[in-house]
Each structure stands twice: as structure tokens, then as C-alpha cells.
Amino acid sequence: MAAKYPVTIGGICMGGERPVVIAGPCSVESTEQVIAIAQAAKAAGATVLRGGIFKPRTDPRDFQGLGLEGLSALAAAREATGLPIVTEVMDIRHLEACAAVVDMLQIGSRNMYNYALLQAAGAMRKPVLLKRGFSATLREWMLAADYIARGGSEDIVFCERGIRSFETYTRNTLDITAIPIVKRETGRPVIIDPSHGTGVRWLVPIMAKAGLAAGADGVMVEAAIEPDAAVSDAFQTIDMAMLREIVRCIEP
Amino acid sequence: MAAKYPVTIGGICMGGERPVVIAGPCSVESTEQVIAIAQAAKAAGATVLRGGIFKPRTDPRDFQGLGLEGLSALAAAREATGLPIVTEVMDIRHLEACAAVVDMLQIGSRNMYNYALLQAAGAMRKPVLLKRGFSATLREWMLAADYIARGGSEDIVFCERGIRSFETYTRNTLDITAIPIVKRETGRPVIIDPSHGTGVRWLVPIMAKAGLAAGADGVMVEAAIEPDAAVSDAFQTIDMAMLREIVRCIEP
Amino acid sequence: MAAKYPVTIGGICMGGERPVVIAGPCSVESTEQVIAIAQAAKAAGATVLRGGIFKPRTDPRDFQGLGLEGLSALAAAREATGLPIVTEVMDIRHLEACAAVVDMLQIGSRNMYNYALLQAAGAMRKPVLLKRGFSATLREWMLAADYIARGGSEDIVFCERGIRSFETYTRNTLDITAIPIVKRETGRPVIIDPSHGTGVRWLVPIMAKAGLAAGADGVMVEAAIEPDAAVSDAFQTIDMAMLREIVRCIEP
């Protein structure tokens, strides 16, 4: 079912009749890497490219991403494939540089309560992908979107990515029920991220299907040509065969 | 995908090629009530009848169910429709009387850690439906089944019914990811209960679909002809139109 | 502050002016072991003896306790020291045999929702120690006591032993705030179990103090002469020096 307030980026409609598939590496590692993944992902049927250039890491000693340099790599991949790009921004001071290049700004789970960032992101007048805080109630998540709207953008897409629970088999507990609720309460598109939602590669395509069955307007996955070689989140990154399996679910 | 160790009750296979739909009232209120619901549920396409005769209630002053008298009501409904019946047992002292009548014994969420009951239920040599404790890890849930097996029954079906989280919009947080995991780890059938899993009527058919998409071997729902008149759990009980909507998902 | 409804076992008042210290092994392993621990615990200042003869274990293949044979070991330890004894019962069928020997029946965390057991325990007309379910709300816990009262016993003591959260450093998250709330709402004594509440030996005396500062009517700890040699819960069992440290907190 189409969302009341669909959001279009680079010609791709989120919240329309057909769900979108957003795929790409956890971290942008080099221009070559991201172009190769973008081409493979496009061939597999993905319609939007994701790639992290700022990585929110629990430990400050871990790899923090390429930073603003990664923007040109993402732009080159868009050039090469035509896929619109979305990337996470964590620092208000990077918003303008990112907004000048990418098609959609992403607010990550750790920053869902970072109201200064939300409002400033909205002021960029770009579509914003708002991930759910991993312990956010649905009410808090929906009100966080109001900070973006107050900033100036009404092009908001929600992304359920799992909540924190006592269970340790999976990285998070994917709250699929959030999809129909937030869609109904807000009228905005809601997509699902089964990569962070499960943290377990073989579960990613299965949970993508479950999310789509619950009405998700799209799926966002970490995908790579050789997942085990990824510098971050390798254990939850899928390969192109799994990506095609997900794409098949949304074919008309 | 069929389960490795399917369980058959009254000619109905759980864990086979086609998912089952278990439906019926939260509480058995009278013979007339349960026969009427059983007939309507059968007409809607349900293949197993559920109905509570012992109700685990947080407050001892609340309605506790008809007790053993309810067994004859369930038996009459099976007689009238041919549907096999499943009911919850909470007290070891009721196991024999219940096992003599019903086709499948249910262990409810509150009693998943009641190891004495689990083992004694297994000793009845009847199929057992084991609901997940609302704060049980998957490991604890799967090991609880080992208590049943140790008691004497290998005919075990798991039922995911939601876990406790900080979210208050829904009664519980349905952990759909549990379905593929427990199915893979144990080889046993896993079904989903979106009634308790959500506690919200309009979400029941949507989440039933999501569970089936994740590979559930069946759906268990509270259903009634006039849901709003139910003495317990009215807010999450679906009507026959919603039940038919769920049945349509499993039609070949 | 004294509780409105104190409970006395073997001459020891729970909920009076002075907090009690309940100590003893996780599992009763032999008569010699439990007598030796009881004597050492008494010398250290403990006033009640605990010891498990039925052990609720997640995995049915783990050591399940000595069973009813353990009762005579507990009785011998009481004989040798004069300390009243409390032990956990998990199976209705063991209630009478246990109630004939022990001074107080314990309902463990896993069985807090086992309403049949609660009511039957109350019918023994013995004092009952009711542990909080590890995911029970305060309301559910307080209403569980009503099942015991309905069974026939008003001598009920609550025991906070930690709740399940996302944190993994400790075994559970000790909810010390529960102590003043339940004491105020019910008027009954509330004690604290920092052994299960933390699962970490060096934290046990510190958290015992914190619980007493919040108004706990007593502390229940797993203690042994050589904690590292215990067959179960060794990592959270304290030695006699730590036990004396706790006793010093309650000295007038």
C-alpha cells in the first residue's frame, strides 16, 4: 500500500506502489570499492546506493570512516550507475558539504535524539532517512521526525532497524510491528534495515521478506561483492546472490 | 519450508507444506459460544480450534476460566466441527483430565520456566504447544522444550507470542526473527501468535502475514463472532472477516 | 523502618527493627557441607539458613539438586545451629514434604507466575518468600502475593533479585528502587538478593549495603566456606569474610 506522503530521490519513489531496495557497503573504503559494489548492486536490482563515510563507532579507536573524502567516491558511484545516494551524517558541521552531494541524508540510530542535528538536517531541504533509536518508543521516533519537519523538510522516510532487548542471538530485535503502526500514524514511508536489525547474514533476506509482508516501503541492506572482506559489519553484510533474492520479492 | 520434525494432531499437520490456522476464543465461556465460534472459524478456513479453560490472570480476582467444565464444551465443539482442539494447562493436577480430551496441550508464556509442568506435560505423550516466555531468550526457550522431551513427548511445536520491551504501543514486541532461528536450530515447527504479540486487533492480520513470510508453520489467533463481547482480551480478538484474510495468505 | 506486617520464622523477625541476613549454599550438596556452612554463617552473624534442594536449571542436563533427600541435610543443619531454614519449592507435589520440615517456603523467580504453585504454597500455612520474576512488573509481583494470600498464608516476604535488561556486565539488573515501593504499597517485608542480582562476587557486599540503605528488611546471599568449590553459582557465592562485612552493616 502506497504511503500518503511518498518521497522521491533521483527519480526513485519511496512510499509508492513498488518497494525500493537500498544497498551498498557498510563503509565506503575507496572509490573503486564503492563503484564496483554500486554496479553489482544495480545489476542485482537495487535502486538506491547506501555507503557510510562517517561511522559512529562505540570505541573511538575503531575505524571512523573516510570522512568527507568519501563523498567524491559516492558521487563517482552515482555517476557510474545512475543510482541516487544516501549517507549518514553525525555532525552538524558536515551537513552542508554532504547535502551538496548526496540525494538523501541519513540520521543514524545513535543520533535520533540529537535534536540539534535533526533540525539542522531538515534545514538542508533534502530528503531525510530517519533511523529509529535502538531504544526509542514509537512516539519518540515519530516526534523526532517533527524536529526535521520543523527544520524545513517534509521529505522524511522512517527506517526500523531493530531495538535493544535481552536477546543476544541477534544484534538487535527487529520490531516489524513498528512498520504498519508508523505508516498508519504518520502517512510517511517506512523501510526496514534487516542488516542491523539482525546482525546475522542468513537472516537478512528472510527478515527483508517479513518486513515487506508487513507493508514496508523498502529494504535497506549492507551488501558487498565479497562480504567477508568488509572492514566493518562483515558478519551482517550480504552478497549479491542474497541481494537478488530480496529484489525478487518486490518484483511485480 | 517444511519442518524437519512435523507434528500431526487430528489429521492436521503442523510443520508440513501448508501452514495451519489455529483460531478460537480467548476464554471458553459456554458450550454454545465455543460451538458457534468453532463452526464460524471452520467456515472461515481455520483448521484447529483453540480455547482457554484455565486463564492465567495477573490479578487473582479476575475471571479465571471455566476450569475442567470447559473441557466438555471444547469436546462438543470438536464433535460439531471435526476440528482438533488445543488448550492451555497451568496446573500439573489438571494434566491427565485435559490430556484425556484435547488433541494438544499448551504451555503458556507464564509457565515456560515451570519445569515440573513441562516434564509432566511431556509424560502425557500428547503433542505440546510451547509458548515462549515473554522474557525468555531463544536458548532458554529451546531448552525448555528439552524438559518436555525428557518427560516423554517429542511432538513439540513452538509458538512465538511476543516479548516484553520498553514499547507501550503494543502489548508485547513480536519477535518474528525468532521463527527462522528456532526452526533452523531445532527442526521443529514454529507458529506465531499475533494476538498476544500485538494486543491490537487491526495489527493481527498484518503481523500474521509477516510471520508467515518469515517461515512460520502456522498462526494462532483469538477470534470470535462478536469480538467486542468477549469476556477477556476483547481488544485483540479478531472477527471472522479478519480470520478469512489470514486464511487467504496460506491458500496454495 | 519496620514493616507493617512483619513475618517471624524460628524466632527471627523479618520486617522488624533489625534487618535479617539469610545465608547458605546455592545447592545443598551433602549434610556435612550444609552443617559446616551453617555453623560458619552463624558465627559470621547470619540469622537464617538458605539452601537449594531443587535447582531450577535452564538446561535439563545440568545438576538439578539433591531433591527431597536434601531436606534431612537442612534439618540437621538447623539442629546443629538453631538457624531457621528456607528452601525453594518448584513442584506442587513437593510442597507438603517441604512444608513439614522447613520454616519458610521460597517461590523462585522462574515460578512467580506459576499461580497454581503460589496458591498451593499459601495453603501450607507457612511463611512464604516470594522472589520477583526477572521480568515482572511491580504490579504483577504484588498481585502474585495475592495468590499466596488467597491460598491461606498472610506471612509473605518479598525478595528483589534483579531484573533482565540489555546490560551484560551483571547477571541481572538489581532494581533497588523496588524495595521502598513494594514496602510502601504492601506493608510487607522486602529483602534483597544481591547474589543473583549481580552475579558478581565483589559486588555482593556493596549492593547489600545499597539495598539496606534503601530500607530492605534483610539480605539473602549465597555463601560458602570455599566459594570456588561450589557446584553451582560459584562466581556469585561469597566467603565468610564478605558475609561478616554485610552483617556489620546491620549491627545496631
Add this chain to the structure above:
Amino acid sequence: MAAKYPVTIGGICMGGERPVVIAGPCSVESTEQVIAIAQAAKAAGATVLRGGIFKPRTDPRDFQGLGLEGLSALAAAREATGLPIVTEVMDIRHLEACAAVVDMLQIGSRNMYNYALLQAAGAMRKPVLLKRGFSATLREWMLAADYIARGGSEDIVFCERGIRSFETYTRNTLDITAIPIVKRETGRPVIIDPSHGTGVRWLVPIMAKAGLAAGADGVMVEAAIEPDAAVSDAFQTIDMAMLREIVRCIEP
């Protein structure tokens, strides 16, 4: 027990032999209000003044605080009483203005994962009070402090303020066990905020005592002369009599 790395602000040592009491209004509403509260709090024995000028509110339509104008009100209160001041900063762009005035910068619970803010706060070379994210593991919390240290400040004080659980009687579940653990693991001072930790006025002094018994280096509370008239958090704001009760716990 003194902390290994104590932090001194305005002559007041946090992590020394004597715990500190930080008190003040939830929100700075006017210069008159904050001076009056500061004088009363000082008379009651508090040694540091707190007061929010930027309020992180779930709903963007709620009162967001006086903003930078509030700084002069806080400075006037310090002038009038000599109490050092601490206030929360949520936006990198406000750091310099705040650091020029206050004695200690506070990072609130919602921003514990806002690594850009943490690092920039550290670069102010001011003492930083780091509240625990309401769903942060202890490891994540301790590593968040490393972002501050990496920014340039080693004067870091942790503040436990409750975590999110399923319990609804209290606003959060105060995790008192976090105090001894973080103190031991990091050597830095750890204080407790029972106002947000409970959200219930009568529980504030009791839980302050429990935290101090567990080794907290101080207590931070929302206090006012007429708590019920506060524009935010009135239900958890204590009056001066309760504040004196807390101060008495730390008297030598």
C-alpha cells in the same frame, strides 16, 4: 572511597572524601528564580548548582528552555552564592558560549552517543559531566568518555540516571550497580541522579541514600522552593526539606 581521578570545579572536589550535592531547577526560568533556588539550596547544604537552559524535549512543541539567555541567570546565581555551576549542552554551536561561563559542561542522556558533541565538549578543556544513555551498556558509556578524553579533557565525571526497562511505576530503572563498576573500571568519579532515575519525588532521597551507600561520589537532584510550580519535571523535583535530608547523609 575517593576516586583515583577526582575532578575539582570552583573549589569543590568530586571524587574526594566527601560526596557532593548538586541541586537546582530542572529549567532555568528567570534570574530571580535561579538565584532564589541557589540561595536556598546553598543554605540546605548543596555545593554545586545545576540548571537547564537547553531542554531536550521529546516533542518539539514543548518548552525548550531559555537558551543562551539563561547563561547570565546562572552566572548571577553563582555570583550571589559562590556555588559553581553545571549546565547541559546539546548543540556543538553552543559549546563555546557555555564553556565561557559555566564551571562544568553536562552531556545529557539523549546525547551520550553524539560523538561529535562529546569530542567537541572535551576540546573546551572544561570538566564534563557525562550522563549515561538510558539504554547504554556500561561498556558503551565508558567508551563514550574516551571521546571526551580524545577531545582534550580528562576531567570527566559519570552520572548514572536510570535505564529504560519494562517497568512503568518509575520513569527509569536506576542501575545503582553501575556506580561501583564504573568507579572501579575507570577510576573516575561517579554520581547519581535519583530525580530522573525514579521520576517520583518521595523516592528521590531514599535512592540518593542507596546510591551513596554503593559508593557514589555525589548526588544530582532537581530541587526547587515550590516544586509543584516548576514548568518542567515538577513531579520529580524535591523541596528544600528533602534536599536537607540528602545533605545529612553526607555529613561527616
